[in-house]
Amino acid sequence: MASTLIQAFSFRFVFALLAIFSLLDYGSCFNPKLLNYNTSKAESGWSPAGATWYGSATGAGSDGGACGYGTSVEQSPFSSMVSAGGPSLYKSGKGCGACYQVKCTDNAACSENPVTVVITDECPGCVSESVHFDLSGTSFGAMAKSGQADQLRNAGQLQIQYQRVECNYGGTKLAFHVDAGSNSDYFAAMIEFEDGDGDLSGVDLKQALDSDTWLSMQESWGAVWKINYGSEMRAPFSLRLTSLETGKTLVINNAIPAGWTAGATYRSVVNYQD
Template sequence: MTTKLAVVDGSYGRSYGHNKHRWYTSPSTSYTPSTSYTPSTSDMPSASDTPSASYTPWTSDAPYTDTPSTSDIPSTSDVVPSTSYSSSSSSAWQLAHATFYGDETASETMGGACGYGNLHDSGYGFETAALSTVMFNNGKACGACYEIKCVESKWCFANAPSIKITATNLCPPNWYQASDAGGWCNPPRSHFDLSKPMFMKIAEWTAGIVPVNYRKVSCGRQGGIRFQFQGNPYWLLVVVLNVGGDGDVSEMWVKGAQTDWISMSRNWGASFQAFSKLGGQPLSFKLQNAVGETVYAYNVCPTYWSTGQTYEANTNFIN
């Protein structure tokens, strides 16, 4: 049973100062080098724990006996079919700036601080961006969706439509350069480091940096939330993918057929972990987004689940 609760243009020039973990002592004269961040190997599970790119939607291989208690179930007036979606009102427009990293193939955007891996396999494609330190908020913005449009610059394409991106990466600060002269992602700036294909939809790429208006919007995902299992039977590490609604996950819990709800901590990016013996039992998850909306995903995986697999729930946040 699944239930749901009610989620510059000329004055800034064309120079950039950060490229992954390399820092430039003088501005570039062209476009933004990559600001993508990849967690160190010490942050990652071992190679044997790395999931495959494929996912396994699971229905049932045995009756599921974990009947939720009445305290877990919202009132009937709150029950929403998992296949229905509704439009979500967008937030107010705010001012920021945008650069880009990588080339037209967007290959340098793969991976990143949110832990989504190959973004094409994960369903995000190249419609993505790395967020500045403040916006990334220690990974809490992973999966969030934004609408962006180029404004007040001669480099903006006339009548260009706005673009919609998903936050998949961190644009790290560059303390060697001022925030208005190369350190575009330094606190407290709001900044988007777009994939180059997305930047080229709103502005001439030779501009390097442009002012933009942005607002948070509904992601409009199709299908259910996906849970990519890593770790082992005593330490469960889950990457959460394809989250609808606002797209972010602020809190997460797991429940086995033999346990109560266990609070999971954020490991990094969109990964949550639980240090508990959870092997040999079907698992359910409870997720809460930044605006307090909660989704229950019961019976997500079979009794004998395994790491290296991705399981799809039959529910999602309302879009």
């Protein structure tokens, strides 16, 4: 009888511990908890999502992340107002560069005012059944009332509302960061600061000596597009961008000049909104 009572007590103790651990909130998308969304509270045009934050409290989450933007996420025009996205936002890399407004209303520290963030990273641990933003510490705190950013970040995880918006980089032109491994037969570049849709479904390249033929580039990873031509290509290169959301195209003639250098960055004189 004593042995039976001890065993019963032991099982109850273990179950109690498991219940306590299940309630702990680590404030990170990489230990995600499926939120019970209250869709009836979403305003017209807005949809419910989960939000966590990662990295330093006033940082950009990570050093560029899975989209390949590098340290530019910390600088203008991104200015650390960025987010990693779950599968439905990151879209295997094609969601890189998309802009969203996010706001919170269910915490006393929420300002209820929307802020705009850009998808610059992947949240691989986020649940695929729901929309989830793993925000930078800066953008998570930006949803708070004045002076209450730390209080909001202490919540760790929130239910928020979001909506897709057009990107507007205030006159910043498109940038093409040529991959360090590029050569005369192989060309790859990371593309950023697309106004409008912000994300891309396709990129084509045209050589200087061919005025009619566009060559399809492949998505390498994140916002990096590549072409393995197999023989020498002749610059300057023109690029044709196709946006993911609306299918709009933009042609940038001579985007990559003759005599281009691997590792260099070239800026366009145009953008989608021009």
